[in-house]
Amino acid sequence: MSENLIEIKGVRHAYPTKSGSLPVLDGLELSVPEGGFAAVVGPSGCGKSTLTRLIAGLMKPDHGEVWLHGELVKGPKSTVGMAFQNPVLLEWRTILQNVMLPLEIVPTKLSKREQEDRARKLLALVGLEGFEEKRPSELSGGMRQRASLCRSIVHKPDVLILDEPFGALDAFTREDLWQTMHKVKAEEPFTGVLITHDLRESIFLADQVVVLSGRPAKTQYVMDVHLTGDRDIEHLYTPESAEALNILRHQIQIAQGRTEAEEPAK
Numbered sequence: 001m002s003e004n005l006i007e008i009k010g011v012r013h014a015y016p017t018k019s020g021s022l023p024v025l026d027g028l029e030l031s032v033p034e035g036g037f038a039a040v041v042g043p044s045g046c047g048k049s050t051l052t053r054l055i056a057g058l059m060k061p062d063h064g065e066v067w068l069h070g071e072l073v074k075g076p077k078s079t080v081g082m083a084f085q086n087p088v089l090l091e092w093r094t095i096l097q098n099v100m101l102p103l104e105i106v107p108t109k110l111s112k113r114e115q116e117d118r119a120r121k122l123l124a125l126v127g128l129e130g131f132e133e134k135r136p137s138e139l140s141g142g143m144r145q146r147a148s149l150c151r152s153i154v155h156k157p158d159v160l161i162l163d164e165p166f167g168a169l170d171a172f173t174r175e176d177l178w179q180t181m182h183k184v185k186a187e188e189p190f191t192g193v194l195i196t197h198d199l200r201e202s203i204f205l206a207d208q209v210v211v212l213s214g215r216p217a218k219t220q221y222v223m224d225v226h227l228t229g230d231r232d233i234e235h236l237y238t239p240e241s242a243e244a245l246n247i248l249r250h251q252i253q254i255a256q257g258r259t260e261a262e263e264p265a266k
């Protein structure tokens with residue numbers, strides 16, 4: 001049994017297509033300890049979303065193993081929470097009812113009253129107090145994404161998967177959401193995997209950045225992030241952050257086949 005909450009070992013996967021088999025992952029390794037937060041970056045179409053489906057047990061890999069909490073993943077896991085770029089909130093339900101949805105699906109010991117209290121507490125945590133009875137269309141994109149985040153953690157999942165949740169937001173809203181994420185993680189600790197195309201986002205939010213190679217993707221590079229103290233946006237403009245971003249940018253260029261693997265210029 002592994003000490004890591006998420007352990008992905010030697011995963012290989014190919015999709016059958018009309019023109020033959022499309023190898024997508026080939027040699028994927030990922031380890032995330034309990035309470036850890038890994039950001040996964042890589043070239044477009046390299047297999048990042050495929051990785052999230054494997055962790056959630058929505059697909060089985062052709063080869064290799066996915067372990068969650070010391071258990072081999074063999075089917076869909078309700079202990080995994082997910083949030084996507086498009087929040088997909090149900091318009092016929094209020095924001096509060098949308099956030100409570102997973103509690104209707106995943107078994108819970110909470111009474112109806114306690115479920116509602118929990119959903120209200122999370123909405124307040126992300127700055128949506130007073131919007132509980134609104135419909136999704138009455139909220140901005142950033143607010144809908146905040147509600148979606150509450151919905152993804154309301155049932156206290158073991159693992160939170162975030163698949164480009166901030167990708168469609170403007171830069172200022174995105175930075176606000178990054179800070180909200182830190183607040184949420186401090187109050188409601190989770191083990192997370194974030195898929196992103198934004199390298200600044202990866203080093204601001206995660207404690208480990210995993211760079212995937214071009215398709216079929218393998219784990220090409222892993223960076224531990226050591227931003228000290230409370231993370232605020234100014235941390236992104238320090239020499240340490242600039243150096244980390246430089247290294248990651250270089251790794252992405254290697255993954256895209258635009259440069260040879262070599263030490264980045266200092």
Ligand SMILES: Nc1ncnc2c1ncn2[C@@H]1O[C@H](COP(=O)(O)OP(=O)(O)OP(=O)(O)O)[C@@H](O)[C@H]1O
Binds near residue numbers: 015016022024046049
């Ligand atoms: N169900 C499927 N059947 C066949 N091919 C698929 C299927 N799902 C994904 N693919 C293909 O597998 C490759 C990897 O897809 P995936 O969505 O995992 O990549 P990604 O890294 O998340 O992409 P992006 O960066 O564009 O979001 C792509 O070429 C995609 O077209």
